Amino acid sequence: xxxxxxxxxxxxxxxxxxxxxxxxxxxxxxxxxxxxxxxxxxxxxxxxxxxxxxxxxxxxxxxxxxxxxxxxxxxxxxxxxxxxxxxxxxxxxxxxxxxxxxxxxxxxxxxxxxxxxxxxxxxxxxxxxxxxxxxxxxxxxxxxxxxxxxxxxxxxxxxxxxxxxxxxxxxxxxxxxxxxxxxxxxxxxxxxxxxxxxxxxxxxxxxxxxxxxxxxxxxxxxxxxxxxxxxxxxxxxxxxxxxxxxxxxxx
Numbered sequence: 509x510x511x512x513x514x515x516x517x518x519x520x521x522x523x524x525x526x527x528x529x530x531x532x533x534x535x536x537x538x539x540x541x542x543x544x545x546x547x548x549x550x551x552x553x554x555x556x557x558x559x560x561x562x563x564x565x566x567x568x569x570x571x572x573x574x575x576x577x578x579x580x581x582x583x584x585x586x587x588x589x590x591x592x593x594x595x596x597x598x599x600x601x602x603x604x605x606x607x608x609x610x611x612x613x614x615x616x617x618x619x620x621x622x623x624x625x626x627x628x629x630x631x632x633x634x635x636x637x638x639x640x641x642x643x644x645x646x647x648x649x650x651x652x653x654x655x656x657x658x659x660x661x662x663x664x665x666x667x668x669x670x671x672x673x674x675x676x677x678x679x680x681x682x683x684x685x686x687x688x689x690x691x692x693x694x695x696x697x698x699x700x701x702x703x704x705x706x707x708x709x710x711x712x713x714x715x716x717x718x719x720x721x722x723x724x725x726x727x728x729x730x731x732x733x734x735x736x737x738x739x740x741x742x743x744x745x746x747x748x749x750x751x752x753x754x755x756x757x758x759x
Contacts, residue, residue, distance in 0.1 A: 515543030517560045520576035522589065523611035526559070526597060528604060530570035535604045539568045546604065548579065550595040551588070553713075556580035574610075581688070582614065583695060587710030587721075590619040620708050622671025622731055625723045635670055636728050642666070645674075645730065652701040653678055656693050658685060659736065672721075674732035687718065690736060694720055698734070 529535025540546075542565050548557035560576040567573040579585055589609060597605030612618050636642055650662045659678040666674055680690065691711060698709060698720060707724040718736040723729065 515560055517558060517576055517578040519614075520560060520578050521582060521585070521612075521614035521617060522577040522579075522609055523562075523613060524575055524577055524595075524607045524609050525572060526567075526575055526605045526607035527572040528567050528569055528597070529606070533570075534602070536569045536599075539566045540573075540605075541566050546597040546599060548577065548595060549598045549603075550593065554598060555584065575607075576613070582617075583691065584711060586616045587618070587620050587708060589617045593619075620710070620723075621721075622723070625708060625731065626670060629725065629729060633725055633727065633729050635673060636730050641728070649676060649702060652697055653734070655701075656697050658682065658690060658693055670731065672731055672733060674730065676732065676734045678734070678736055680736060687713075691718055694718070694734065694736065698722060704730075 528540055531537045540559075542561040543558065545556060545558045547554040549555070557577045557579045560578075561567065562574040562576065564573055589612060591609055591612060593609045595607050595609070596603045597607060636645060646664055650664075653659050653662050653676070658681055660681050662676060662678045664674060664676055695709065695711070699707070702724070703709075703722070704724040704726040706726065707722065709720060709722045712719045712721065720734040720736075721732075722734070723731045
């Protein structure tokens with residue numbers, strides 16, 4: 509029987525097993541049907557995601573179902589997810605299901621951070637380190653961030669740590685801009701103007717402050733963060749790794 513006929517996702521991003529809790533366990537009193545859009549909750553945040561059931565058309569409370577998931581804001585999940593990761597399905601503040609990711613279908617969703625990037629990098633690719641190379645990079649980064657026309661007051665800090673070599677702080681020209689528009693504009697600028705031949709990125713939110721974490725490489729590599737500060741934010745609020753004995757002095 510084709511269980512997916514009633515609802516098929518256009519671009520499924522994840523495969524997962526989900527157990528829907530019974531009413532006695534604090535879950536739903538009624539069944540969940542193919543196409544259900546519960547809140548996809550992980551790492552302390554709720555996200556909208558639609559489900560496509562793969563092995564049944566209806567899942568009763570107290571049963572499990574294999575699903576595809578497609579998120580409403582995919583850019584927010586790039587670089588954050590891994591096979592075996594646990595999550596919850598919520599309705600408001602109530603947990604109605606518990607799940608585990610079984611496959612990553614959208615490749616750029618795979619988890620990465622500075623440490624995993626360095627481990628996977630070809631040992632022949634060295635970091636940007638000379639004053640001339642870094643100066644050219646800083647000029648390009650500042651120019652293109654200003655050309656977004658939504659950012660200003662671009663400031664740079666070299667950390668001395670290969671996992672996050674450069675921190676770039678900037679402020680919004682217009683504080684009334686919607687966060688999603690700001691995020692999309694910054695990511696567009698990163699991908700089209702700033703990244704080299706190869707690149708990773710991921711985004712994080714800290715209250716109303718947006719952080720784009722990046723790694724980019726070709727013959728040399730650069731890692732860092734672009735932090736869009738709010739009016740009330742202070743640079744001292746944000747943590748970055750201090751230089752260690754094993755890292756190269758890049759300042």
